[in-house]
Amino acid sequence: STRCFSALSPELKSTLDKVVKSHKVILFMKGTKDFPQCGFSNTVVQILKTLNVPFETLNILENEMLRQGLKEYSSWPTFPQLYIDGEFFGGCDITVEAYKNGQLQEQLEKAICS
Amino acid sequence: MAVTKTDVEAALTSKFNPSHLQVVDTSGGCGASFEVEVVSEKFEGKRLLERHRMVNAALAELMQSIHALSIKKALAPSQLPPPAAV
Numbered sequence: 045s046t047r048c049f050s051a052l053s054p055e056l057k058s059t060l061d062k063v064v065k066s067h068k069v070i071l072f073m074k075g076t077k078d079f080p081q082c083g084f085s086n087t088v089v090q091i092l093k094t095l096n097v098p099f100e101t102l103n104i105l106e107n108e109m110l111r112q113g114l115k116e117y118s119s120w121p122t123f124p125q126l127y128i129d130g131e132f133f134g135g136c137d138i139t140v141e142a143y144k145n146g147q148l149q150e151q152l153e154k155a156i157c158s
Numbered sequence: 159m160a161v162t163k164t165d166v167e168a169a170l171t172s173k174f175n176p177s178h179l180q181v182v183d184t185s186g187g188c189g190a191s192f193e194v195e196v197v198s199e200k201f202e203g204k205r206l207l208e209r210h211r212m213v214n215a216a217l218a219e220l221m222q223s224i225h226a227l228s229i230k231k232a233l234a235p236s237q238l239p240p241p242a243a244v
Contacts, residue, residue, distance in 0.1 A: 084226065121214050121221045134207055137229050141206065 051112035060110075060117045065130040068155045069099035072114055073124040077101040084136040085124040091143045097152050129155040161190040161223045173216035174198035177235055190224045195231035202234040209233075 052060075064070060069092065075081030077089050077099070092099045104111040104123055111123070118125050118132045126133045128151055133139065142148035163183045170179055178197035185191040194213065201209045209232035214221065221227070 084228075119211060121218070122227060132207075134210065138206055138210055 050116060051109070052116040053113075056109065056113045057117065060113060063102070064117075064127045064132075067098075067100040068129055068158075069097055069152065070127045071099055071101045071124055072104050072110075072127070073101050074103070074105050076103050081105060082123075084122075087136050088124045088126060088139050091139060091148070095143075095149060095152060097156060128152060129158065161220045163192065165220055166192055166194065166217065166224075169216055169220060170194065170196055170213070173212075174200050184228070185225070191226040192224065193228045193230050196229075197231065197233045197235060197238060199235060201232055202236060204234070206232070 071077070071085075071088055071092065073080065073082075073085035073088065075085055077093075080086035080089050089101070102110070104114065114123075114125060115121055120132065120135060122135055124136055124139075126135070126139055133148075133151065134142070139148060142151070163181050166181045167179060170176065170181070174196055176196050176198040178195065180193075180195040182193040183191070184193050196213060200212065204212070210229050213229050213232050214227075217224065217227065
């Protein structure tokens, strides 16, 4: 079935522009960093905790508009979604791979020192 | 309507003409959930995020009914490790 409407109004888009830039590292996830409600979200939280960087989380389960809007905003269909320095970095698999090969640390250091 | 492993394989095959394709159903009863590995010429010269976006796009219609998708591999043939020497 094809959806004929967009969840991403111009107003929501400009709100999201601000939200993704509100912190150097922000994770849109199911649950919170202290109480993740999905294994994929938990994986990314644990990686960020291991790397010892400050990060914020937003629980998309508590805001359906944010959830639908972000999927379009990021062109990414699932959660978690990690943003670094206002830019979409990836979902769980990409974050895991980038953690393993060191690119995540590099990106985070760049963001936090900028 | 439930998405099956066959649906996922068909969508990826038609988009990527892959030289390697593996789809594993990992749902374990909680809804359509898959792990995929794709090796395709179409990924040549594309960054990881872009390759994952291509896989997501290929499955866009199915994603509405997919609970979780894990892209274990999305590689170009040139990124594969050389075959082990015998």
